[in-house]
Amino acid sequence: MSDDPLAAIVPKPEGERAIAALREEGVYDESRTVREAGEGALALPVTHPPTETDVHEVIRQPEPEVRAPGLEDLLAEQGWSDAEIERVPGSWAVIGSVILVDLAGCPREAEVGGALLELHGGADTVLARGGISGEHREPSVRVVAGAGDTETIHTEHGTKYALDLARVMFSPGNKRERHRMGEIVEEGERVLDMFAGIGYFALPMARGGARVIAVERNPVAFRYLLENAVLNGVEDRIDAYRADCRDVEVEEGVDRVVMGYYDAAEPRVDGNGEADGSYEYLPSAFGALRDGGVLHMHEATPEAELWDRPVSRLREAAANAGRGVEILDTRRVKSHSAGVAHVVVDARVGRSG
Known part of the structure; x- marks a missing residue:
């Protein structure tokens, strides 16, 4: 019998409700990602077949996608204390190949930058952003990790923006x-x-x-x-x-x-x-x-x-x-x-x- 992990199939509109129910039942597998299962259905990762949650069927899921660790997880693995992790930014922006983040009050900036690069494999530079000043609205940024290339092409809803984040x-x-x-x-x-x-x-x-x-x-x-x-x-x-x-x-x-x-x-x-x-x-x-x-x-x-x-x-x-x-x-x-x-x-x- 296959040792592939299990997934419960549910209609897409029922996805959020089903995830909440599977968590309450204690069988939702947080280590894997949700995947599409054909048109109009989702495959929700589970550790055991659910007995209390209504699902269409339970299947074996070959080649499951492992959920990537978050920034706090990576820093905890590096020995960061809970007090230090509380000072880590909760959000950042990936603009083309550049990660733009506010690091005010954050300790060990270089380690945070390295962890962000690990999370976003397509990025090669992390910039700490400051304010915007001057009549030309020029940004203040600092390179904290990576190649230090501030010029990139960012794509958004099909529109391409070439820019230098250190200058505009x-x-x-x-x-x-x-x-x-x-x-x-x-x-x-x-x-x-x-x-x-x-x-x-x-x-x-x-x-x-x-x-x-x-x-x-x-x-x-x-x-x-x-x-x-x-x-x-x-x-x-x-x-x-x-x-x-x-x-x-x-x-x-x-x-x-x-x-x-x-x-x-x-x-x-x-x-x-x-x-x-x-x-x-x-x-x-x-x-x-x-x-x-x-x-x-x-x-x-x-x-x-x-x-x-x-x-x-x-x-x-x-x-x-x-x-x-x-x-x-x-x-x-x-x-x-x-x-x-x-x-x-x-x-x-x-x-x-």
Whole structure:
């Protein structure tokens, strides 16, 4: 008789319920991974045939996939104490061949970096990330393990991003929003991306059929924007300008404007540091949009002011420009910092009155 381990077959929709029941019964095998078992079914690893959990059948599973150990498991094997492991980061981002991780307060950084490389076999460099600073939003990073190559190509929902993580920023938490922008554009739409960076939103929108005016003033990010347009085969759909977005004239109204820089909605302040009711970038966005076009405004907003602050800023700036706005959607993208959320407001822009 075969000595291959056992697996219980259940329908996919019943997977989570069945796993919980098998754990309660004490027969779920945590050392192996769940695998698909044909169309619409899952093979759940078990140590013994279940007697209390309803499953379709129990089979022998040749060549089972062993569950990879986690970071804490690897460090524990190296002799780390429980107190040290408590200071280990609970999450990190794999961007192409680079692992980006916040190691603030973490002991033995090099050992953590080595363990992360062991967990992610396709990666070759681990970077400890600091803050973002300067007018070009430049990242602060340190190599803590691996080859030290900070340049990579990251693929996300089919879009390829070439970048140097030591020179340009990349936010893993914006992944869903980048994908969404590629899904909502229509073939032939004209879009203005006011803060294009390396093509975070411009690339998926161009791949979705839009014609994108992409503006970026950081010379390094601009070089990658051009490279990425070619890399994704959309160079004929992206008109790139290395400039301040306020200086780019759009002759005909565009269908959509993306303001992906979340400080761009900040009001101007007077000599006393008080808001004077005017805005640096929103007038340019309204000036570019056709009647009925859509604006996607990103902002870093204190939790206590959701959604009043971003919406009121948008309405005030629109009124100043003689435009009217209809709020279409408000979305929380991710946490920005303690008590502050990165949000997006979608608004249809028309003529006032």
